[in-house]
Amino acid sequence: MSFQSLVSAMEERRYKLTGPRLKLLATVMERGHSFTAEELYAELPDVGRATVFRTLKLLLELGSICKLNMDDGTPVYRRGTSAHHHHMVCTSCGRVQDFARCDIDSMLRRLAGATGFKASAHRIEVYGLCRTCQARKVKEEKL
């Protein structure tokens, strides 16, 4: 996933590569972790708020970013593939990491057997402390 791949995805779908869009794509790529619509808007004073939302929607459709909800429901975006994956959300710094392995098929089969529910998709969000914040906490406790 690179700036170029985002640009290519837009070209393929015949979306125009305008100034505001290129600025947004660049900013999205700079962000190593997740971001909100408001943060993007704040970082790009000359891009309208509506354009930020319109472009985020576009990137979602392209599958170039994904949207997730914080524990309190706040929507947050994250660059990355649209392939099946889940999220580890650090409750201290808010950073989000992806993970793909989810061995819950046997659990879903058991659910189907017990309740008749036929699962077609699932979403797992794990909350906790990332490695960095754990280290920081340990350090602070020593002070």
Added chain:
Amino acid sequence: MSFQSLVSAMEERRYKLTGPRLKLLATVMERGHSFTAEELYAELPDVGRATVFRTLKLLLELGSICKLNMDDGTPVYRRGTSAHHHHMVCTSCGRVQDFARCDIDSMLRRLAGATGFKASAHRIEVYGLCRTCQARKVKEEKL
């Protein structure tokens, strides 16, 4: 979980049992499945919208209901315990069922080993078709 247990929970915390609150508690209990704030408001014309939200917040704090997000982020409430559990959301009728068994500890341990992320909580939402909607679909296909 019954109407009485909700009332008791409020009494314990010394919350006043007013008319609007009792009406809301009754309506929440009548609902077998999930509900939105707006639905509650629509069902109780003489209770103010603000009171609906204030009471929902209260019940959340008491742990008498839980809040979850639909796939599109729409917040939905559901009566039930505050104990650890997850949700099966029917994408056809919107009904939500709980389930408790989540054998993902080994997955979390693997994550901790691979990424250093220390999980403290998690949330699993499974989307699919409930037993009723599956049956209905089969029936419709036969027509």
Added chain:
DNA sequence: ATGCCTGCAAAGCTTTTGCAACGTT
């Protein structure tokens, strides 16, 4: 009698939409 609760209306936020002007192709 106290002070928690209520409804209403207004304000707050986030997101969407209408529209005339603009810029990419």
Added chain:
DNA sequence: AACGTTGCAAAAGCTTTGCAGGCAT
């Protein structure tokens, strides 16, 4: 030149807050 795109401002949802009056305890 055509028309997709933009910024602005207004609108639209949803939720919270301020306030004067009301009600449970």
